[in-house]
Amino acid sequence: MCVDCGxxxxxxxxxxxxxxxxxxxxRTAQHNREHFDExxxxxxxxxxxxxxxxxxxxxxxxxxxxxxxxLGALAGDLATDNDARRLLDxxxxxxxxxxxxACHLDAEMVHRALHHFPLEGxxxxxxxxxxxxxxxxxxxxxxxxxxVALSVTEGEDKPLKYPFMFRKADAVVLTKVDLLPHLRVSVxxxxxxxxxxxxxxxxxxxxxxxxxxxxxxxxxxxxxxAAAVEVPQSARDDTLAALV
Amino acid sequence: MHEFSLVQALLARVEAEAASHGASAVHGMxxxxxxxxxxxxxxxxxxYEVCRRGTVxxxxxxxxxxxxxxxxxxxxxREVAQGEVLECPACGSPARLVEGxxxxxxxxxxxxx
Numbered sequence: 001m002c003v004d005c006g007x008x009x010x011x012x013x014x015x016x017x018x019x020x021x022x023x024x025x026x027r028t029a030q031h032n033r034e035h036f037d038e039x040x041x042x043x044x045x046x047x048x049x050x051x052x053x054x055x056x057x058x059x060x061x062x063x064x065x066x067x068x069x070x071l072g073a074l075a076g077d078l079a080t081d082n083d084a085r086r087l088l089d090x091x092x093x094x095x096x097x098x099x100x101x102a103c104h105l106d107a108e109m110v111h112r113a114l115h116h117f118p119l120e121g122x123x124x125x126x127x128x129x130x131x132x133x134x135x136x137x138x139x140x141x142x143x144x145x146x147x148v149a150l151s152v153t154e155g156e157d158k159p160l161k162y163p164f165m166f167r168k169a170d171a172v173v174l175t176k177v178d179l180l181p182h183l184r185v186s187v188x189x190x191x192x193x194x195x196x197x198x199x200x201x202x203x204x205x206x207x208x209x210x211x212x213x214x215x216x217x218x219x220x221x222x223x224x225x226a227a228a229v230e231v232p233q234s235a236r237d238d239t240l241a242a243l244v
Numbered sequence: 245m246h247e248f249s250l251v252q253a254l255l256a257r258v259e260a261e262a263a264s265h266g267a268s269a270v271h272g273m274x275x276x277x278x279x280x281x282x283x284x285x286x287x288x289x290x291x292y293e294v295c296r297r298g299t300v301x302x303x304x305x306x307x308x309x310x311x312x313x314x315x316x317x318x319x320x321x322r323e324v325a326q327g328e329v330l331e332c333p334a335c336g337s338p339a340r341l342v343e344g345x346x347x348x349x350x351x352x353x354x355x356x357x
Contacts, residue, residue, distance in 0.1 A: 010355050010357050012355055012356075013265070013354050014351055015261060015265065015352050016350070016351055017257075017349050017352065018349075019257060019348065019349045020347065021250055021254050021257065022250070022347060024257075103246060106249070135245070135282070137282045138250075138281070138282045138283065138347075139246075164345070192329070195329045195330060195331075196328065196330060197330070199315075199318075199340060200331075200338045
């Protein structure tokens, strides 16, 4: 009722909210994070262009961890379970998440996949996102780390073209470095591009084909896992801030 | 093209807010989107035009405020220009993003009886 005269007319009220539009996704992501904490595993959201070498990187990672780390993976793809089958062949516990026409994974898709996924006994869970350098960066899935795979053939200025993807990376893995002798690509130029969108960039130079750089990459994951197990990831200040 | 799913999340939030106030209609809403949020604002606006039909927001204009990305030194607070290497030119400490990555619903205008 109109407060001025009680005439029964409607009135317009302005409601201040200041809410994250993705609040529902962020809460589901936090729920996923609590699951990961319970199982004391390190979760990694692996992103990159189609063909950047995400699946090959995971195959190489499984090789590097042979005998001292148990790996799982959720493989996001528009269609096919080809990546998940490759990962299974590499010894990784893997299931596909088919997104249909969706260009990214969100926390709810990961949550549904976790209902049928054996997290028990795993040390690492990789969430291989849909190949895309735009949309996946927007959605928190509950991961501890964001990693972007960037292949040497993609162009030295790729980080400058997709700053919102690279700026969130805890690490960037430069893949297919065995091709460098055949290309006119400067790794220093890639490093410079990255430093302009990401403070303190961490770049691993890796070839899943020759095995170059995989040990350093695996050692970093191992150190990050030890740190993640010490401090529950669901209680980190930055993850809590997104829930406000 | 994730702008549609963002707009659907926005509409769900606004519809819930309208229901909780017993509102008969929504007359407008304001959102704030950072230039480093990974959201194309014109696509977001187009998606809103499509998705608002048949909802309580059907006649509600959408106001989008764009927030430019701003970096500053983590240690001394000095600004670091976008496009530069993201470390402080004065003290060498890494920069951090101060603003420019937000996707926020600030305000809704509701018609209540």
